[in-house]
Amino acid sequence: MKKIVLTGGPSGGKTTALSILKETFGKKIALVQEAATLIYSGGFPRTDNSPIHIVHAQNIIFYTVHQLEELAQKTSDATLMVCDRGSIDGAVYWPYGPEDFFKAMHTSLEAELARYDAVIHLSPPPEKDYYQATNVRTENLQQAFEIDDKILKIWEKHPNRLVVPREKHYFEKAEIIKNFVENLLTK
Numbered sequence: 001m002k003k004i005v006l007t008g009g010p011s012g013g014k015t016t017a018l019s020i021l022k023e024t025f026g027k028k029i030a031l032v033q034e035a036a037t038l039i040y041s042g043g044f045p046r047t048d049n050s051p052i053h054i055v056h057a058q059n060i061i062f063y064t065v066h067q068l069e070e071l072a073q074k075t076s077d078a079t080l081m082v083c084d085r086g087s088i089d090g091a092v093y094w095p096y097g098p099e100d101f102f103k104a105m106h107t108s109l110e111a112e113l114a115r116y117d118a119v120i121h122l123s124p125p126p127e128k129d130y131y132q133a134t135n136v137r138t139e140n141l142q143q144a145f146e147i148d149d150k151i152l153k154i155w156e157k158h159p160n161r162l163v164v165p166r167e168k169h170y171f172e173k174a175e176i177i178k179n180f181v182e183n184l185l186t187k
Contacts, residue, residue: 001076001079002080002184003081003115003116004081004082004118004119004120004184005116005120006084006120007085007122007151008121008122008123009144010139011124012121012123012124013122014034015034016170017173017174020174021177028079028185029080029081029082030076030080031072031081031084032068032072034084035061035068036061036085038064039060044060051095051096054095055095062087065085065086069083069087069115079185080185086115086116087112089154091109092154098154113157116158117160117184118160118161118162118180118184119160119161120161120177121155121161121162121163121164123145123148123164123165124141124148164177
């Protein structure tokens with residue numbers, strides 16, 4: 001099973017893209033939901049200004065991502081797994097830097113990049129009127145751009161990465177994403 005990750009800053013359209021991909025490709029793809037949303041909406045305390053909270057949350061998120069991906073691989077007949085964020089994303093939230101993140105998780109950037117066959121990066125919308133707040137999203141639009149820039153940087157070494165510009169309207173983004181996934185399915 002090939003594995004791709006949808007990543008990018010908050011409110012980039014990842015969850016909506018998952019819905020569109022499922023509707024378009026049906027049983028050909030297995031969807032892996034975002035671990036952070038599952039954890040924070042399940043009651044884990046969200047305190048972004050406390051390093052100890054961030055460290056514990058990112059540990060849980062990292063291992064949950066791995067487990068959700070493994071479960072999808074073992075229980076699905078799909079030919080492609082599509083993940084709402086990947087194991088690397090937590091490094092940009094880690095209070096002590098990405099290098100320390102990978103050390104703490106007993107892995108490396110290279111090992112985590114190798115887990116994914118492709119990466120689709122969706123950036124937040126360019127205007128605050130289109131930025132959607134949620135019960136687990138605590139960032140304002142400027143902070144979302146800063147996170148997005150860090151996520152762009154941390155995934156930049158992946159050899160098969162599609163970056164969808166934030167200036168694109170969502171319907172254009174959806175078409176770009178569908179074409180990219182269609183190409184992966186036919187390879």
